[in-house]
Amino acid sequence: MGDMPDKKINPRVGLFVTCLVNAMRPSVGFAAVDLLERAGCKVEIPREQTCCGLPGYNAGDLRDCERIARQVISTFEPYDYVVVPSGSCAAMIAHNYHEHVFENEGVWRRRAEALGKKTFELTGFLVDVLGFTLTGIPHDMGELKATYHDSCSCLRRMKVKSQPRKLLRDFCRIEIREMKQTEECCGFGGSFSLKMPEIAARLGDEKIKRAVSTGADMLIGGDLGCLLHLESRIKAQGKSMKVMHVAEVLTGRAKVPSAEK
Numbered sequence: 001m002g003d004m005p006d007k008k009i010n011p012r013v014g015l016f017v018t019c020l021v022n023a024m025r026p027s028v029g030f031a032a033v034d035l036l037e038r039a040g041c042k043v044e045i046p047r048e049q050t051c052c053g054l055p056g057y058n059a060g061d062l063r064d065c066e067r068i069a070r071q072v073i074s075t076f077e078p079y080d081y082v083v084v085p086s087g088s089c090a091a092m093i094a095h096n097y098h099e100h101v102f103e104n105e106g107v108w109r110r111r112a113e114a115l116g117k118k119t120f121e122l123t124g125f126l127v128d129v130l131g132f133t134l135t136g137i138p139h140d141m142g143e144l145k146a147t148y149h150d151s152c153s154c155l156r157r158m159k160v161k162s163q164p165r166k167l168l169r170d171f172c173r174i175e176i177r178e179m180k181q182t183e184e185c186c187g188f189g190g191s192f193s194l195k196m197p198e199i200a201a202r203l204g205d206e207k208i209k210r211a212v213s214t215g216a217d218m219l220i221g222g223d224l225g226c227l228l229h230l231e232s233r234i235k236a237q238g239k240s241m242k243v244m245h246v247a248e249v250l251t252g253r254a255k256v257p258s259a260e261k
Helices: 019-024 026-038 054-059 062-076 087-101 106-117 122-129 152-157 162-172 197-212 224-236 246-250
Strands: 012-015 042-044 081-084 119-121 146-149 218-221 242-245
Touching: 012 026, 019 026, 019 224, 026 042, 026 122, 026 242, 026 246, 054 062, 054 087, 062 087, 062 106, 081 087, 081 122, 087 106, 087 119, 087 152, 106 119, 119 122, 122 162, 122 246, 146 162, 146 197, 146 224, 162 246, 197 224, 218 224, 218 246, 224 242, 242 246
Parallel strands: 012 042, 012 081, 081 119, 146 218, 218 242
Antiparallel strands: none
16 A cells, blocks of 8 residues: 555446455455445455465465456456455455565556555445445444453554554444553464464463453454454453454444353
């Protein structure tokens, strides 16, 4: 993501669903569509979309990564914006394509950079680009005790931190109970959690410990990979904290845990 593009009225948005959302929790994709349409966007999910190439990129397989990236660029170029309900996949398209994958390829680098400038993480797009606001509280969950996990890619690459918190406050009247060291990695890191499972588990357990210490009933985040990793560590510890994607909460898809008040 480069300079902020001019705001368009009723923009045509290409939703990049992500592999994990498609395979593991499609409700996040449906929630993203609901939010974008409510904000006035014309949302399309192109059938030609594939993986963004991040797993291959992290593994050093740049040849296959280039092939995948060309497909993504060609598919999403026609849209006014590309919106992704994931910081890691958004960062891959917005930054890694032109900075690394096509670093020495003039034409493709320019095409990748142009696409990157109009690629956004979901909550960052709603707040920073559209300035989306609501009248009233569509999903009042003020009684919910929730904390928030900031993924590394959202935080460091896409510059997303305050945006989901603002939407949760405006849409649901949720005030986040901030955990200590919230900006530390949860241990997922894509293939890192497969290559270094013991370290990944330890980081995840530390994150869960800090989340539980806030007294929260629910852990919310914007990257499904992180959330699935943390959910697995919660189950391994025998805890009952609910884990939800921010888009699910904003669209009323999250049931408030029946914890004792």
